[in-house]
Amino acid sequence: MATPGAHVGDAHRLSEVAAALAAPTRAAMACLLLAGTAHTGRELARHVGVAPSTASEHLAHLLDAGLLAVEVQGRHRYYRLADAEVAALLERMLTALPEPPSVAELPGPRLPAGMAFARSCYDHLAGRLGVALHDRLVELDAIRVGPDATTLTEGGVAVLADMGVTAARERTRPLVRPCLDWSQRRHHLAGTVGARLLTTLLERRWLLRNTTRPRELRLSRTGRDGLRAHLGIEVS
Numbered sequence: 001m002a003t004p005g006a007h008v009g010d011a012h013r014l015s016e017v018a019a020a021l022a023a024p025t026r027a028a029m030a031c032l033l034l035a036g037t038a039h040t041g042r043e044l045a046r047h048v049g050v051a052p053s054t055a056s057e058h059l060a061h062l063l064d065a066g067l068l069a070v071e072v073q074g075r076h077r078y079y080r081l082a083d084a085e086v087a088a089l090l091e092r093m094l095t096a097l098p099e100p101p102s103v104a105e106l107p108g109p110r111l112p113a114g115m116a117f118a119r120s121c122y123d124h125l126a127g128r129l130g131v132a133l134h135d136r137l138v139e140l141d142a143i144r145v146g147p148d149a150t151t152l153t154e155g156g157v158a159v160l161a162d163m164g165v166t167a168a169r170e171r172t173r174p175l176v177r178p179c180l181d182w183s184q185r186r187h188h189l190a191g192t193v194g195a196r197l198l199t200t201l202l203e204r205r206w207l208l209r210n211t212t213r214p215r216e217l218r219l220s221r222t223g224r225d226g227l228r229a230h231l232g233i234e235v236s
Contacts, residue, residue: 020065025050026058029079030067034087035215036123038071038078084173087122088190094182111183114210118217121188123195125207126181129219129235130188133197134178136231137189143176145187152176152193160193163230165200167193 021027028048033039039047045055059079062068069082081087118129125133137143142156152175157167169175170192179190189197201207206223210216219227219235227233 016065017067020061020067023058023061025054026062029055029058030062030081030090032214033068033079033081034090034122035120035209036080036087037214038080039214040076040078044079081122084122088179091121091179091182112213112216114216114218115213116183118207118219119215120198120217121179121181121190123198124179124188124190125194125198125201125217126179126183126188127217128184129217131181131184131186132233132235133227133231134187134189136233140231143189145178150174150176150178150191159230160197163197163200163226164204165193165196167196 025048029044032047041055041059042052045052067082067086068079071078116127118127138145141153142159144151144153152167160167174191176193177191178187181188205220206226207217208220224235
């Protein structure tokens, strides 16, 4: 039998994280950093509409809770999510949260059209395009979704290599992993391959970031042609 106070440490940690995300400004900063990019305090302040001094106080809370990491380059301090596990936690929270009663009758969360179409989910692709890519890779038997695990096939390695995506394993994360898309209520592709796929699409400029909303991604004409040629995907 567990002794009284055995889970005090876990409870304290949970309350610390909950408190860090309780302020709408801090939650907005965390959601912005789900793009996987790093930002200075001034950039984050401008994005969430607060003074730089106020942003610094909020960022200190997030750092103390272990949700952010900071890197100093010259006179600038760049903030990002601490790691992929923190990003996954935030995405799972967004998935699990019930919708407000006023929009409960709608088929899904309300998002700007661009964000609903394609956005970065930390280091991999989400939105309708991310779901379409996941589903197409399943159709091509490039990835196989089982009851206990998702696997990358030999054919999948070849399909990805043809697009310039390497599929080397990393010790710290699975090669492929389904990630429930909170806006589509279906899976998109995460894991090492999901991250490298997004990086490749950005490097080849098949996808372009929105300058004012870093998480939002736009499919270029080259990207439309490339997805059609390599995967047979017609994007509407």
